[in-house]
Every structure is written in C-alpha cells, then in structure tokens.
Amino acid sequence: MSTLLSVQNLSKHYTLSGGLFGAERRLDALTDINLEVEAGETLAIVGESGCGKTTLGRCIIQAQPSSAGKVVYHPKSGGDVELTALNKRQIKPWRQDIRMIFQDPMSSLNPNMRVFDIVAEPLRIHKICKGRELEDRVIGTLAKVGIPAEAVGRYPHAFSGGQRQRIGIARALVLDPKLVIADEAVSALDVSIQAQVLNLLEDLKAEFGLTYIFISHDLGVVNYIADRVVAMYLGHVVENAPTEMLFERPRHPYTELLLEALPIADPTRRKGRKAEVRGEIPYLGNRPVGCPFHTRCRYAQDVCRAEKPALRPINGTAQEAACHFAEELDLKGAYDDAPAREFA
Amino acid sequence: MAVETMTDIPVSTPIKRAKRESQTALMWRRFKRHRLALVSLWIVALFYLIAILAEFLAPHDPGAYSARYTYAPPQGLQLFSTDENGGWRFFPHVNGYSTEVDREAMRRIFVVDPEIEIPVQFLAPSDPYLLAGVIPMSVKLIGVTEARAPFYILGADRLGRDLLSRLIHGTRISLSIGLAGVTLSLFFGIIIGGFAGYYGGWFDSAVMRVIEFIRSMPTIPLWLGLAAAMPKDWSALQTYFAITIILSLIGWTELARVVRGRFLSLRTEDFVTAAQLDGASDWRIITRHMVPSFMSHIIAAATLAIPGMILAETALSFLGLGLQAPIVSWGTLLQDAQNIRTLASAPWLLAPGVCVVIIILSMNFFGDGLRDAADPHGR
Amino acid sequence: MGCVMRLIPMGGKNMTQKPILSIADMSIVFSSPDEADIEAVRQVDLTLTPGKTLALVGESGCGKSVTARAVLRLLDKNALIQRGSITFEPKGEKPVDIAKLKQDSLPLRAIRGNQISMIFQEPMSSLSPVHTIGDQIDEMMTIHEGLKPKQARERTVALLDQVGIPGARERADAYPFQLSGGLRQRAMIAMALACKPQVLIADEPTTALDVTTQAQILDLLRQLQADFGMAMLFITHDLGVVAEIADEVAVMYLGDVVEQGSVFDVFAAPKHPYTQALMSSIPKMARKADRVRLSPIKGTVPAPKDRPEGCAFTSRCPHAFEPCPTIRPARTDLGNGHHARCHLLTRVPVEEPA
Known part of the structure; x- marks a missing residue:
C-alpha cells in the first residue's frame, strides 16, 4: 500500500475578537495533527462533538484554510502536491481527486437545481465532457447509487433523506475521485436506510478502488466499516490504530471512555451503571495544561497535569496513542466475550 | 408540524405533479393560497396596465385646460338613458352643466344638469399621439363626439383640466418612479450587499457602518436638502431622474441589508461549500447557486420597498420639493388639494389620495404574500 | 390539585403491578385541507407500569412521537384521537380517560406537568x-x-x-x-x-447528545426511576438505547405497533419481519472475522397515503404473501406479554417465520 495523503503538523486556530475593546482570544481547533492515509483504506476519525474531526476533514479538503502545517497529496502519477500551498486556481485540478460527502442530505443539495444538474455540475465546471457523453455519465453514476434515470429531472425535495444522500454520493463520485471524505454521511439517516448507504459505500469502494476518510461519532458504524481509526479529543489525535486493535484493547483512556459509553443493541449485555463515564468536553477556549484529557481521566497522575504526552507507537505495534501510561494501563475494549447473536 | 416528517417516497410510486415542481412553481402555489395577496396582485397589475396605456385611457391631454370649466364637478358616466316612453336604451353619455352663481361667495359654480345629455363614444377618434411614446395611434378609449362639449368624468381642477386624465398620467409617473427607484436601489443593494455578504471582513464592516449612518439620518430633512440642491433650471426629465436617485440613495440600504443577510446565511450552507469543492469560481457560485436561492426573497423585499418609494415621492411632491408643475404625479396633484377651502368646494381633488391608499395597501399585501410564499418555513 | 407527594413504592420486583397508564385501541387521524385524512397512528395498545420503562422505537415518521404527545394531548389542532382511550389511573385515585378530556381543561392541566411530565430532545425549547x-x-x-x-x-x-x-x-x-x-x-x-410525576415521557432525550453524555443521562434516568418509582415512556430510534434502558419495548412502523413485549424476549427472538430487519440493519460490535454484511430493509418507508390496506410493511417485507397487502394482521399473543401483528404467526404452521 502506498500513502495517498499525509497531514503534517496541521494546526488550525480561530481568533475570537473580544468585541470593540475586549482582548482577542485564541481558540485552538486542531493542534499539531499528523496522520497518513493509505491508498485503498477506510480511515475513520471519531470523537465527541467539538473534538475537531469535522474541522480536520474540512482542512484536508481545503474547504477551510489551516493555520499551520501541510496537507500533501500523493497522486498515482507520482510527485507530491502540497495542497495547503496552492491557490484557488492551482488546486482546481486536484479537486477532482478529493471529494466530499456531507452529513445533511437536506442542505447539501441545491434546492433550485434538478438532480441531473446537481450531479452534472462538477463535470461542467471541470469541462470534462458535454452533450450526450455528459448525459450518459451522469445517468450512469446515478444508476450506480440506485437513482433511476426517470428521476433525474426532479428537484431534491421530491426525494427521501436516504435518496438525497445517494445523490450526494453520486455528485462526489461522478469525477472519478481517489479519496472521498464522508463527514457523518450516515448519521442523519434512519437505521434501515443507514444500512443501505453503508453497503453502497462499501460496494462503490470495491468497484472504484476508493479511499475513504470516514468522519463519524458512531463507533458501531466505525467498527463495521473502518480499517483504521483515529480518535480525536480537543483538537488532538489521542489514538491512531487499526480498527480491531483499537476495539480489542484501546490504549488511550478517552478511547476506552467512548467504547464504554457506546450502547449495545443487546439487553443481555447491558452495561448498567457507568460511573466511569463522567465529565464533559471542556470549552475549547480554556484548554487544560498537560494532557488535554486529564480533567476527565480516571487514571490521571501528576505528570498528566504537567506534561503533554506525544503520540507514539505502543510496544512497537501499529497502534499509536498519546498517553503517558499507554503501556501500563489495562483498558477495556468493546468486543465482549458474549458471542454475536444471529437473527436469521 | 403536522404529521412527523413523512416525506419518504419510494422511487417506484408514481410521483405526483406537485412533487415535480420547481421552487418557483411551489412558491406560486403557496402564494395562490393567500387570497388577499392574490387580489392585491390583480389590483397592482391593473394599475400598472393603466400606467402603460395612459395616453389611450385618458380622454384629454393632462395639460389641456379650459377656463370655462374651472372646478367643474364630476359628471359620472352613464351607459343608458330613458326615452320619452320611460324605456331604457343603450346610450353612453354624460350630463352637461348648468351654471349657477353662489351669491355669498360671489362666484360661478357648476351644477350637473341631468337634462343635458352629451353623447359619449367608445374608441373615439382623436388627434394622433404615440402610445407609451412608441406606438402611433389616433383613437382613445372614450371621448365625446362634439369636440367642444365638457367631458369631466371625475371633475375638473382650478384650471379646468380633466382630473381623470391627470390621474391616469399621474399614475404613470408615480408608479414608474417607485419602480425605477427600487430597480436602482436593487442594483446598488445587490452589488454592495452581495460583496459585503460574500467576502465579509473589513468591507462588510465598512458597508454596515455606512448603512447605519445613512439610516440614522432623518429622511425628510435629508430629502429636503437634496431636493433643494437641485438646480431650478433642470428640465422635467432631469428632475424626474434626480428624484429617483435621491429616493434610492436611502432605499438601497434596506435591500443591501437583506441581500447581505441572505449571502451570509447561504455562504455556510453545505450546497455552497459543495460548489466550492467542485472547483466552481466565485462568479459561478454567486450566479448559479446563491442568487437563484434567494431571488424570491429579494423580489418580495423589493415589492415591499416600492410603496415606500411611492409614498416618498408623493410626500416630496406634495411639499413642493419633488416633481414640479408640468409633470403630473399623484403628489403634484395632491398639491392642489392642500387648502381646506378648495377641498370643501371640490372634494374630488382628493382622488389621487385614494389611489395612493389603494396602491400602497395592495403592494403591501402583495409583498407580504410573496414573502410568505418564498419562506420555506411557512410551508 | 396539588402534586402527589407520597412516593410510590418501588415496583421493580412486583410483576403483577397494576398499570398506571393504558392506551387502548387508540387511533390518531390528521386532516389537512388539501389532502385526504391520514391515520398516523392506528389501533395502538400500550401500558405503562410504575417503576418500569416502555421504549417506543421506530424510524422517522412511524408515529412514535405522535403517540407520546397524544398522552399529554399536545397534538396540533388538525390531529384527532379518533378512537380508543388513554386511561390514567394514579394510585388511590379514580381512573381518568385522557382522550376524553377537553383540550386545555382544568383536569387536563392538573395532570400535565404534574402527574405526567415530559422531556424533549432539545432542552432549549x-x-x-x-x-x-x-x-x-x-x-x-x-x-x-x-x-x-x-x-x-x-x-x-x-x-x-x-x-x-x-x-x-x-x-x-x-x-x-x-x-x-x-x-x-x-x-x-x-x-x-x-x-x-408518576409518569415521565421522554421524547428522544439523548438523540442530540454525545455518546458519553448519553450514557450519563441514561444512567441518571435509571437512577431517578429507582428513586421515584415513576413509569417511563421512552421514545427513541436507537436500538442500542432501547437495550440499555427499557424493560418493555414496542416497535412502530408507519403508525402500527408491529411488535411489543419484554425487551429480552423481543431482542432475543423478534417475531415480526420488520423488527428482525431492523436488528440486522445495525452493525454488530464484532471482530473483523465475525463480520457479516448488513442486510438492510429494501426500499423506503412509503408515504402514509400509499400505505397498504393490510400490513403496513408489505411493500418491504421479504416474506410477504397473499393476505398481507389486503388484510390487516391481528395482534397475536405469543405468551408472556409478547405480541406481534404478522400473518406469518397465524399461518397454518407449514414453515416457521424465518
């Protein structure tokens, strides 16, 4: 496998003006993010709301400028493209390779455009094809996501949420991309529809050899779809590991907390009192000194309050965590001994 | 919220006509539910039709005066007359006047005399004229057959000019000045507000401060000042345009605010982000994705701004600072109704005021209806 | 009328406790000037017991919120409880049929917020x-x-x-x-x-929250229920949450309660094809080796006006047969309070429902 995209020391902060006479305040949304996306994998980014996962996705795809650091794309043709250094015109050709699927199927489709035009828009912008060829390509892509040809003349409001999400997927795929960033792409959908869309994403990945960055707060879905998981907390990557390793034995207390809190659809595995799941994400403006998680961590020691742990490989494995005690702690995973039941 | 969101339609079911509509069609359907707005739309359309066809509809030239018939009361128009046997026959006519002398005021007054019947003809031939300044015509909707006979359906003013004709020509000026003012305001509003909303930053702040400054000035003194600064020797046409510009100097601020607000809220919408990620240029995003999404709102806002313009023109002209004498507008017409004695003896001179009230109310109802229809939350 | 001050003794162990609120045969119809009337909830039977939690689960548009709002009569003017009763029987008091009370009448307001109260998805509202x-x-x-x-x-x-x-x-x-x-x-x-209150209605109270906060709130509700002994009606779309908090569960689809029973029975052996399909739509927390591809329900929920005469699930059901589109399946008793509405259950047993 080769690296498709690397994020190097990426930071993003916002400056909040304190009104006319107030002092300016800095709000760090992303701090020193490093990660690599391998070609062909599904990388999930998880965390609570406000952890920076959406901001990271938007900074990678250059929907937002970052404050420091680089995002480098490695196209198949060779060479490194530093996306963060390009201007609007220079980045345009690369926009074909990296595409995005949005969370809200209502607001991500222009209500004034017909479905055909929504999906054709990227092709027209990049002047890839027109006329008959354009028509075939749009209708073909829509057919792939399960929207029949006779529906292409309709406006988005005539479709259900799941169908709208399919249209959004078609818009992302029509340019034949390499990397697709899906920002909570199934969160707004009902479970039965969510399952359809998850299967669709899997099939499309296999068919087109796609790479996904799958941003989600739902660890159940992440366990199902992802090859690797990046857990974020307060703008930091706290753990980065292959899915099974992370769910089997998390190495960061925050990851354990997330797994602990995850409700399992099986009353016999009910978790009961979750005294351990405590505290709430602090406001980004007053970030703790030391380990960002120490205010909620039940294993916190003095060193955690003073010193910020770096993200490092644990015991030489592919699992990386940013915790002073990652090796010593015996954290609980999500795969319980209870076997998965079948409803055949 | 009626039923919880039950919008799911399987692809297989036949989609109803209603579901295929564009946003515009959807808006029109919602608008039609608003009875009052629909009626108002027809009234507004009627007024604009009158404005366009002014020369054809007005029986006289608005400036044609007749010293013989000063303050002649309204004759009314009758379509039938009774013959000797008491039967009815179709005979469009107006009644003539007989003269009496008011002993106290020592002046001549006219009384409508039912004995005199002056025949009236539809599509009467007239002197050649240009309809709306382009189409040569020599026929009017209505006219008297005897050239010299008095014909004042709505009465005459101090100089014996036909009020109906003046009202019809005034409609043209007053309505067009509203429309022109709003168009000009819209032009500035969309450009300035659009830039402020799309790019934000210091330009946005600067524009907003300027708008606040302009809006904090009392309008009447401002207009007075600007109008007083107009050279007296300007032609009627020049004054007309100058007044339009003065009115839109204030008017653009409101529209710029609306446009800026829409841009600001649309800028964060996912479909705009999606267009940016498609690699679309700013121009394409603005013209193809943003403007169509709020055009209906802008039209509604503009419609609601027109009555303000009309009122402002009327007020300025009424005060003698707007349009001047040879131009006929509702405001200049109302100038004649300024003094109470005239009003007591010739109340028909208030007719332009009635027109103002009707058109302002209709425009407001129409604009409200449009706004409600354009608002997706009103569904 | 004052608040009922005494605490109800905890009813956890007592299986034969009298229900405090019973919804029987309730149908709710929405009327609109443009379209035909829609029966958003049809012939629903639910009972709430002190100290117990009943979870009402279903996808958007299934009528679960409408059902819950009907209990407090919080429905819009165009909604009518067309048939059935909502019997509220507080300890030591005469039973009241909430469905028969006048909107905004004194007795209704005395119940609302006092004996029965409600929490919502968005606290700010x-x-x-x-x-x-x-x-x-x-x-x-x-x-x-x-x-x-x-x-x-x-x-x-x-x-x-x-x-x-x-x-x-x-x-x-x-x-x-x-x-x-x-x-x-x-x-x-x-x-x-x-x-x-003796009854607490919770309408998706954790949907807008993060998982960690959700876990805390679920815990809190469980704790408070143990302290106060109230009955709880918990509305959610998340089967995980149901498994965490519910004693009993009722699954709704397009206005019908298709299956109800104890949470253990329903999760262990779902009898209605919709419940079965819903369960296989959520990814299992399993290792890659045990991973099974999701088997989603085909198609989408039809619009209420296109709902079949018979079983609402017909259009998406993999087991649909002759009577399904035309005859509404009866509420079949499967023992131990487990009920389901499916023709497969009453079919002359040639084959088991898959």
Whole structure:
C-alpha cells in the first residue's frame, strides 16, 4: 500500500475578537495533527462533538484554510502536491481527486437545481465532457447509487433523506475521485436506510478502488466499516490504530471512555451503571495544561497535569496513542466475550 | 408540524405533479393560497396596465385646460338613458352643466344638469399621439363626439383640466418612479450587499457602518436638502431622474441589508461549500447557486420597498420639493388639494389620495404574500 | 390539585403491578385541507407500569412521537384521537380517560406537568431563556404545590443535586444558555421531576447528545426511576438505547405497533419481519472475522397515503404473501406479554417465520 495523503503538523486556530475593546482570544481547533492515509483504506476519525474531526476533514479538503502545517497529496502519477500551498486556481485540478460527502442530505443539495444538474455540475465546471457523453455519465453514476434515470429531472425535495444522500454520493463520485471524505454521511439517516448507504459505500469502494476518510461519532458504524481509526479529543489525535486493535484493547483512556459509553443493541449485555463515564468536553477556549484529557481521566497522575504526552507507537505495534501510561494501563475494549447473536 | 416528517417516497410510486415542481412553481402555489395577496396582485397589475396605456385611457391631454370649466364637478358616466316612453336604451353619455352663481361667495359654480345629455363614444377618434411614446395611434378609449362639449368624468381642477386624465398620467409617473427607484436601489443593494455578504471582513464592516449612518439620518430633512440642491433650471426629465436617485440613495440600504443577510446565511450552507469543492469560481457560485436561492426573497423585499418609494415621492411632491408643475404625479396633484377651502368646494381633488391608499395597501399585501410564499418555513 | 407527594413504592420486583397508564385501541387521524385524512397512528395498545420503562422505537415518521404527545394531548389542532382511550389511573385515585378530556381543561392541566411530565430532545425549547433554571423549577413548585419561595428553592437545589448538576446552589442561578448540552438536559429533567410525576415521557432525550453524555443521562434516568418509582415512556430510534434502558419495548412502523413485549424476549427472538430487519440493519460490535454484511430493509418507508390496506410493511417485507397487502394482521399473543401483528404467526404452521 502506498500513502495517498499525509497531514503534517496541521494546526488550525480561530481568533475570537473580544468585541470593540475586549482582548482577542485564541481558540485552538486542531493542534499539531499528523496522520497518513493509505491508498485503498477506510480511515475513520471519531470523537465527541467539538473534538475537531469535522474541522480536520474540512482542512484536508481545503474547504477551510489551516493555520499551520501541510496537507500533501500523493497522486498515482507520482510527485507530491502540497495542497495547503496552492491557490484557488492551482488546486482546481486536484479537486477532482478529493471529494466530499456531507452529513445533511437536506442542505447539501441545491434546492433550485434538478438532480441531473446537481450531479452534472462538477463535470461542467471541470469541462470534462458535454452533450450526450455528459448525459450518459451522469445517468450512469446515478444508476450506480440506485437513482433511476426517470428521476433525474426532479428537484431534491421530491426525494427521501436516504435518496438525497445517494445523490450526494453520486455528485462526489461522478469525477472519478481517489479519496472521498464522508463527514457523518450516515448519521442523519434512519437505521434501515443507514444500512443501505453503508453497503453502497462499501460496494462503490470495491468497484472504484476508493479511499475513504470516514468522519463519524458512531463507533458501531466505525467498527463495521473502518480499517483504521483515529480518535480525536480537543483538537488532538489521542489514538491512531487499526480498527480491531483499537476495539480489542484501546490504549488511550478517552478511547476506552467512548467504547464504554457506546450502547449495545443487546439487553443481555447491558452495561448498567457507568460511573466511569463522567465529565464533559471542556470549552475549547480554556484548554487544560498537560494532557488535554486529564480533567476527565480516571487514571490521571501528576505528570498528566504537567506534561503533554506525544503520540507514539505502543510496544512497537501499529497502534499509536498519546498517553503517558499507554503501556501500563489495562483498558477495556468493546468486543465482549458474549458471542454475536444471529437473527436469521 | 403536522404529521412527523413523512416525506419518504419510494422511487417506484408514481410521483405526483406537485412533487415535480420547481421552487418557483411551489412558491406560486403557496402564494395562490393567500387570497388577499392574490387580489392585491390583480389590483397592482391593473394599475400598472393603466400606467402603460395612459395616453389611450385618458380622454384629454393632462395639460389641456379650459377656463370655462374651472372646478367643474364630476359628471359620472352613464351607459343608458330613458326615452320619452320611460324605456331604457343603450346610450353612453354624460350630463352637461348648468351654471349657477353662489351669491355669498360671489362666484360661478357648476351644477350637473341631468337634462343635458352629451353623447359619449367608445374608441373615439382623436388627434394622433404615440402610445407609451412608441406606438402611433389616433383613437382613445372614450371621448365625446362634439369636440367642444365638457367631458369631466371625475371633475375638473382650478384650471379646468380633466382630473381623470391627470390621474391616469399621474399614475404613470408615480408608479414608474417607485419602480425605477427600487430597480436602482436593487442594483446598488445587490452589488454592495452581495460583496459585503460574500467576502465579509473589513468591507462588510465598512458597508454596515455606512448603512447605519445613512439610516440614522432623518429622511425628510435629508430629502429636503437634496431636493433643494437641485438646480431650478433642470428640465422635467432631469428632475424626474434626480428624484429617483435621491429616493434610492436611502432605499438601497434596506435591500443591501437583506441581500447581505441572505449571502451570509447561504455562504455556510453545505450546497455552497459543495460548489466550492467542485472547483466552481466565485462568479459561478454567486450566479448559479446563491442568487437563484434567494431571488424570491429579494423580489418580495423589493415589492415591499416600492410603496415606500411611492409614498416618498408623493410626500416630496406634495411639499413642493419633488416633481414640479408640468409633470403630473399623484403628489403634484395632491398639491392642489392642500387648502381646506378648495377641498370643501371640490372634494374630488382628493382622488389621487385614494389611489395612493389603494396602491400602497395592495403592494403591501402583495409583498407580504410573496414573502410568505418564498419562506420555506411557512410551508 | 396539588402534586402527589407520597412516593410510590418501588415496583421493580412486583410483576403483577397494576398499570398506571393504558392506551387502548387508540387511533390518531390528521386532516389537512388539501389532502385526504391520514391515520398516523392506528389501533395502538400500550401500558405503562410504575417503576418500569416502555421504549417506543421506530424510524422517522412511524408515529412514535405522535403517540407520546397524544398522552399529554399536545397534538396540533388538525390531529384527532379518533378512537380508543388513554386511561390514567394514579394510585388511590379514580381512573381518568385522557382522550376524553377537553383540550386545555382544568383536569387536563392538573395532570400535565404534574402527574405526567415530559422531556424533549432539545432542552432549549422547553426551558425559558430569560429566567434562571432555579426560578423556573421554583415556579413549578410554587404553582402546583403552593410552596413558599424559600422552601421551593431548597427543594430545587436538592433536586438539581439529585440530577447530578455539580454546584447545584450556584448553578440554580444560571441561565440555560450558560450550561452545556448535558447540564441543560439534566436541568430539564429536574424540571420535569419537580412535582414528582408518576409518569415521565421522554421524547428522544439523548438523540442530540454525545455518546458519553448519553450514557450519563441514561444512567441518571435509571437512577431517578429507582428513586421515584415513576413509569417511563421512552421514545427513541436507537436500538442500542432501547437495550440499555427499557424493560418493555414496542416497535412502530408507519403508525402500527408491529411488535411489543419484554425487551429480552423481543431482542432475543423478534417475531415480526420488520423488527428482525431492523436488528440486522445495525452493525454488530464484532471482530473483523465475525463480520457479516448488513442486510438492510429494501426500499423506503412509503408515504402514509400509499400505505397498504393490510400490513403496513408489505411493500418491504421479504416474506410477504397473499393476505398481507389486503388484510390487516391481528395482534397475536405469543405468551408472556409478547405480541406481534404478522400473518406469518397465524399461518397454518407449514414453515416457521424465518
């Protein structure tokens, strides 16, 4: 496998003006993010709301400028493209390779455009094809996501949420991309529809050899779809590991907390009192000194309050965590001994 | 919220006509539910039709005066007359006047005399004229057959000019000045507000401060000042345009605010982000994705701004600072109704005021209806 | 009418406890001037028992919120409870049929917020932004119980403490916007519990929250139920949450309760094809080796006007056969309070429902 995209020391902060006479305040949304996306994998980014996962996705795809650091794309043709250094015109050709699927199927489709035009828009912008060829390509892509040809003349409001999400997927795929960033792409959908869309994403990945960055707060879905998981907390990557390793034995207390809190659809595995799941994400403006998680961590020691742990490989494995005690702690995973039941 | 969101339609079911509509069609359907707005739309359309066809509809030239018939009361128009046997026959006519002398005021007054019947003809031939300044015509909707006979359906003013004709020509000026003012305001509003909303930053702040400054000035003194600064020797046409510009100097601020607000809220919408990620240029995003999404709102806002313009023109002209004498507008017409004695003896001179009230109310109802229809939350 | 002050003894172990609220054969019809009437809820039977939680689960548009709102008569004017009854029988009092009470009548208002209260998905919509949370809870007590302001505040602080708001005495003077999402949700729960209701209706109270906060709120609700012994109607779309909190579950699809029973029975052996399909739509927490591809329900929920005469699930059901589109399946008793509406269950047993 080769690296498709690397994020190097990426930071993003916002400056909040304190009104006319107030002092300016800095709000760090992303701090020193490093990660690599391998070609062909599904990388999930998880965390609570406000952890920076959406901001990271938007900074990678250059929907937002970052404050420091680089995002480098490695196209198949060779060479490194530093996306963060390009201007609007220079980045345009690369926009074909990296595409995005949005969370809200209502607001991500222009209500004034017909479905055909929504999906054709990227092709027209990049002047890839027109006329008959354009028509075939749009209708073909829509057919792939399960929207029949006779529906292409309709406006988005005539479709259900799941169908709208399919249209959004078609818009992302029509340019034949390499990397697709899906920002909570199934969160707004009902479970039965969510399952359809998850299967669709899997099939499309296999068919087109796609790479996904799958941003989600739902660890159940992440366990199902992802090859690797990046857990974020307060703008930091706290753990980065292959899915099974992370769910089997998390190495960061925050990851354990997330797994602990995850409700399992099986009353016999009910978790009961979750005294351990405590505290709430602090406001980004007053970030703790030391380990960002120490205010909620039940294993916190003095060193955690003073010193910020770096993200490092644990015991030489592919699992990386940013915790002073990652090796010593015996954290609980999500795969319980209870076997998965079948409803055949 | 009626039923919880039950919008799911399987692809297989036949989609109803209603579901295929564009946003515009959807808006029109919602608008039609608003009875009052629909009626108002027809009234507004009627007024604009009158404005366009002014020369054809007005029986006289608005400036044609007749010293013989000063303050002649309204004759009314009758379509039938009774013959000797008491039967009815179709005979469009107006009644003539007989003269009496008011002993106290020592002046001549006219009384409508039912004995005199002056025949009236539809599509009467007239002197050649240009309809709306382009189409040569020599026929009017209505006219008297005897050239010299008095014909004042709505009465005459101090100089014996036909009020109906003046009202019809005034409609043209007053309505067009509203429309022109709003168009000009819209032009500035969309450009300035659009830039402020799309790019934000210091330009946005600067524009907003300027708008606040302009809006904090009392309008009447401002207009007075600007109008007083107009050279007296300007032609009627020049004054007309100058007044339009003065009115839109204030008017653009409101529209710029609306446009800026829409841009600001649309800028964060996912479909705009999606267009940016498609690699679309700013121009394409603005013209193809943003403007169509709020055009209906802008039209509604503009419609609601027109009555303000009309009122402002009327007020300025009424005060003698707007349009001047040879131009006929509702405001200049109302100038004649300024003094109470005239009003007591010739109340028909208030007719332009009635027109103002009707058109302002209709425009407001129409604009409200449009706004409600354009608002997706009103569904 | 004052708040019922006495605590109901915990009914956890007592299986034969009398129901406090029974919805029987209830149908709700929505009318609109443009379209035909829609039966959003049809012939629903539900019972709530003190100390127990009934989860009402289903996808958007299935009528679960409408059902819950009907209990407090919070429906819009165009909705009509066309048939059936909602019998509320508080301990030691005469039963009342809430469905027959007049909208905004005195007896209804005495029940609302006092004996039956409700919490919502978005706490900001039920908390006033211009009053402190303490004042809002005080007010409930002074109005319904006639407490003096001082006494009320003492009780409020105790209550805020009980719902796990740290520094309750100071936080009572906070405005809702000053609290985080989780604390706001707790404040709303405190307000709902101010008059010690006997029934608590929770409409997706954790949907907008993070998993960690959700776990805390679920815990809190369980704890409070143990303390107060109230019956709870919990509306959600998340089967995981159902498994966490419910004693009984009712699955709704397009206005029908298709299956109901004890949460253990239903999760262990779902009898209705919709319940089965719903369960296989959620990814299992399993290792890659045990991973099974999801088998989603085909198609989408039809519009209410296109609902088949018979079983609402016909158009998406993999087992549909002759009677399904035309004949509405009866409520079949499967023993131990487990019911389902499916023709497969009454079919002459040639083959088992898959």
